[in-house]
Amino acid sequence: MIEISEIKKILNSKLTSERYAHTLCVAEEAAVLAKRYGADKEKARLAGLLHDICKSDNRDSLLQMMREFGIIPDNVEEYAEKLWHARVGAAFCRQRLGIEDEDVLSAVRYHTTARAGMSLLEKIVFLADYISADRDYEGVQEIRTAVYAGLDSGMRVAAAFSMRELIKKQRLIHPNTVAAYNEAMREWVTVNRLRSGKSI
Numbered sequence: 001m002i003e004i005s006e007i008k009k010i011l012n013s014k015l016t017s018e019r020y021a022h023t024l025c026v027a028e029e030a031a032v033l034a035k036r037y038g039a040d041k042e043k044a045r046l047a048g049l050l051h052d053i054c055k056s057d058n059r060d061s062l063l064q065m066m067r068e069f070g071i072i073p074d075n076v077e078e079y080a081e082k083l084w085h086a087r088v089g090a091a092f093c094r095q096r097l098g099i100e101d102e103d104v105l106s107a108v109r110y111h112t113t114a115r116a117g118m119s120l121l122e123k124i125v126f127l128a129d130y131i132s133a134d135r136d137y138e139g140v141q142e143i144r145t146a147v148y149a150g151l152d153s154g155m156r157v158a159a160a161f162s163m164r165e166l167i168k169k170q171r172l173i174h175p176n177t178v179a180a181y182n183e184a185m186r187e188w189v190t191v192n193r194l195r196s197g198k199s200i
Ligand SMILES: [Fe+2]
Pocket: 051, 052, 055, 085, 086, 111, 112
């Protein structure tokens, strides 16, 4: 198993200084959320550290790694280059760093789109990326509050925010994000129905 100090060295050499600082903040936030929501703190810190490992790679390098790792972009990824670093990042962690923990690899892979049926660790890394200490975009406080109220409310608010932003910027929405949003909404609607005593 590769040492954390070795991973940090690799991250420091691959990422811009701003992205490296973001990575450290996401790792920290993921560890805090893991403690709060009963996940493995060290795994959360590791997945947080690794989530953007290929984010500073240029287009050519990402394309080359996709070929090398046998990644075939789906029909949304083909038109949404911002999604590439997550799939390539997970493959890089497996092939180049020898990371074998499937949950950690999935947390890296789905940190951008999310998906339905996410594990605790996947949700934690996805949400830590939204609310880490370095984040100061408009709306971050609403997402922070939702995440600290519960991971499911965090998923509902963050997936909705992500889709609104993508529409505003005229970008494609990955079906995994829609699936994550619908899953969180089903949960929320069900809870509200139970509270109000309605059966449907
Ligand atoms: Fe990312």
